[in-house]
Amino acid sequence: MKNKNQEFDEDVLKKDIFELTKKSRVVTTSEIAEAMNISWNTAEKYLLNIALEGKVERMKKAGVNLWVIK
Numbered sequence: 001m002k003n004k005n006q007e008f009d010e011d012v013l014k015k016d017i018f019e020l021t022k023k024s025r026v027v028t029t030s031e032i033a034e035a036m037n038i039s040w041n042t043a044e045k046y047l048l049n050i051a052l053e054g055k056v057e058r059m060k061k062a063g064v065n066l067w068v069i070k
Contacts, residue, residue: 013038017046021056021067029065 013036020035021027033043047067050056059066 014046014049017043018050018055021047021050022069025069027067029067032067 017032017036020032024031029040029044029047032038032047033040036043044065047056047058047065051058051067055070056067057070059068
């Protein structure tokens with residue numbers, strides 16, 4: 001069960017990931033993970049959530065996930 005602080009931190013992390021994606025226009029999951037000092041899996045989870053909100057689009061090139069602002 002999550003506490004209120006964890007939920008707030010997740011919202012902040014998601015916002016920070018989106019802001020970083022906006023600045024770069026096109027990013028990979030690995031670039032986000034490295035810049036945010038989080039695991040690749042965590043970065044991918046948040047990027048997929050942002051994509052479900054319609055803010056970014058995922059494209060696959062040569063086995064790499066590219067994230068583009070819509």
